[in-house]
Amino acid sequence: MQLIQTLSPQKTKHDTDDDMILFRRYHETKVFNEDGKLIKTDLKLRNELALRNQKLVLFTIAKFFSHKQLTKEVKEDLYQEGNIGLFNAIDNYNPTMGFKFSTYCCWWTKQACSNYLLEQGTELTVPAHVRTAQNKITKNLRASKQPEFTMRDLDNSLAPETYGVTEKMIECIKAAMKTKWVHSLYEPAWSASDGDMTLEDTIPDKALSEEKFDITLLTTAAKRALSSLSERERLILLLRYNVIQAIPAKEVNSSDC
Amino acid sequence: MTANTPKTYVVLEDGIDFRTIAKVMTKGGYPMNHATARNVWIMAMRNFITELADEVGIDITEDTIDNMLLDQELHSSLGEVLVTANRGTEFSTQ
Numbered sequence: 001m002q003l004i005q006t007l008s009p010q011k012t013k014h015d016t017d018d019d020m021i022l023f024r025r026y027h028e029t030k031v032f033n034e035d036g037k038l039i040k041t042d043l044k045l046r047n048e049l050a051l052r053n054q055k056l057v058l059f060t061i062a063k064f065f066s067h068k069q070l071t072k073e074v075k076e077d078l079y080q081e082g083n084i085g086l087f088n089a090i091d092n093y094n095p096t097m098g099f100k101f102s103t104y105c106c107w108w109t110k111q112a113c114s115n116y117l118l119e120q121g122t123e124l125t126v127p128a129h130v131r132t133a134q135n136k137i138t139k140n141l142r143a144s145k146q147p148e149f150t151m152r153d154l155d156n157s158l159a160p161e162t163y164g165v166t167e168k169m170i171e172c173i174k175a176a177m178k179t180k181w182v183h184s185l186y187e188p189a190w191s192a193s194d195g196d197m198t199l200e201d202t203i204p205d206k207a208l209s210e211e212k213f214d215i216t217l218l219t220t221a222a223k224r225a226l227s228s229l230s231e232r233e234r235l236i237l238l239l240r241y242n243v244i245q246a247i248p249a250k251e252v253n254s255s256d257c
Numbered sequence: 258m259t260a261n262t263p264k265t266y267v268v269l270e271d272g273i274d275f276r277t278i279a280k281v282m283t284k285g286g287y288p289m290n291h292a293t294a295r296n297v298w299i300m301a302m303r304n305f306i307t308e309l310a311d312e313v314g315i316d317i318t319e320d321t322i323d324n325m326l327l328d329q330e331l332h333s334s335l336g337e338v339l340v341t342a343n344r345g346t347e348f349s350t351q
Contacts (some may be wrong), residue, residue, distance in 0.1 A: 032303035171285050215341075222342035225308035232287055239278045240298050241336040242271050250286025250319070 015052075016100075023048055023095040030091075038091055050083070056102055057082035060109040065117075074120065078113050086110030133169050188241050271336065302326055 026049060029038035061075075061082055070078065089108035093101055118131045185200040226234055238244045266308075275291040275298070281291050289297070303322055310317040325331050 164274060218338060219341045221309055221312035222338045224312050225305050226339075226342055228308045229301055229304055232282075233297055233304065234280065235285070235287070236278060236294060236298045237301045237305060238339065238343060239281060239305055240272050240275075240337050241332075243336070243339050245281075246271075247285035 019049070019052060019101065020095060023093060025094055026090070027093075041091065046087070046090055050086055053090075053101065053252070054083070054089040055087060055103060056105050057086050057109050060106050061113060064110055065113055068101060068117070074117075078116060081112045082109045085109040130169055139178075272332075299326070 022045065026042060028046045029040075029042040029045065030038055033039045057079065061078055065078060085108040086105060089101070089105040092108075093104050095101075114135065115128060115131055118134065185203070186198050226237070229237065235244075235247050239247070275294040278298070279289050279291045283293065303326075306322050306325060307317065329336040
């Protein structure tokens with residue numbers, strides 16, 4: 001709590017007014033294309049705004065993610081992800097709507113960090129909307145009835161409406177989360193639709209890499225090419241490359257004697 | 258071979274020289290001198306490369322084969338391929 005108070009971006013009214021002036025100026029420099037996508041901005045102004053509000057990222061991480069047991073590397077990554085969120089917030093913030101930037105930025109930073117943590121948790125990459133649904137399910141069920149609810153408790157027999165998401169989305173979430181709870185390589189892979197496929201079948205076989213396959217093909221072709229040569233040519237070729245050091249004695253036909 | 262005649266083959270780092278090859282071949286019942294050994298080797302290389310290109314499905318010209326015969330790197334890798342290809346055959350001494 002002390003850390004949060006220390007990191008809390010306490011700005012004077014003068015600072016806030018300056019920020020708002022900068023945001024208004026930045027908002028005016030934005031150029032959008034026909035689809036409403038931002039194509040051009042004043043990058044110098046954007047960087048200045050990011051530097052002025054960088055403390056918000058630290059504050060958000062300290063407030064929402066400090067209770068998690070994270071390694072130093074993950075924390076550093078989280079800070080970077082938070083900064084990406086901050087840039088998104090700066091780009092999308094509209095000062096004319098009357099909200100404070102800190103309110104808007106906090107959501108973007110939090111979302112960027114949550115997404116990163118969820119992505120770290122699984123081997124399978126899932127779309128952002130599935131991750132959001134995953135958060136939504138956990139949050140709803142923990143808050144209402146089942147405080148000890150985990151994603152593992154997702155039940156096929158229950159209607160998807162129970163969780164407030166579609167059936168397909170539940171399948172996606174289960175597939176993504178399954179990588180966390182693998183007990184055996186012989187467990188069936190992702191869903192029943194894969195038939196008899198086990199997790200072992202999904203692991204790439206390094207022994208059968210593409211390179212090795214090419215070498216095998218080349219060796220087979222070389223064998224055939226070698227066999228097409230006359231014996232004398234073949235022996236000299238092999239001797240020249242030091243593949244063999246001696247040759248068997250030539251068979252002499254009785255008719256030759 | 259005069260000084261102005263372009264070379265048609267390269268000296269191999271780990272290979273056996275043509276005089277030794279000629280001796281081994283003569284001992285094995287194929288009498289020849291070092292020049293014959295060299296000529297047969299060049300012919301064998303030409304045939305081998307042509308056959309290999311056919312197997313792999315590449316069109317190859319005589320000029321390409323000439324260039325290949327002068328490529329030191331190709332000879333080094335070809336040696337490795339031949340070692341692998343010769344494993345388990347009647348001439349294998351490995």
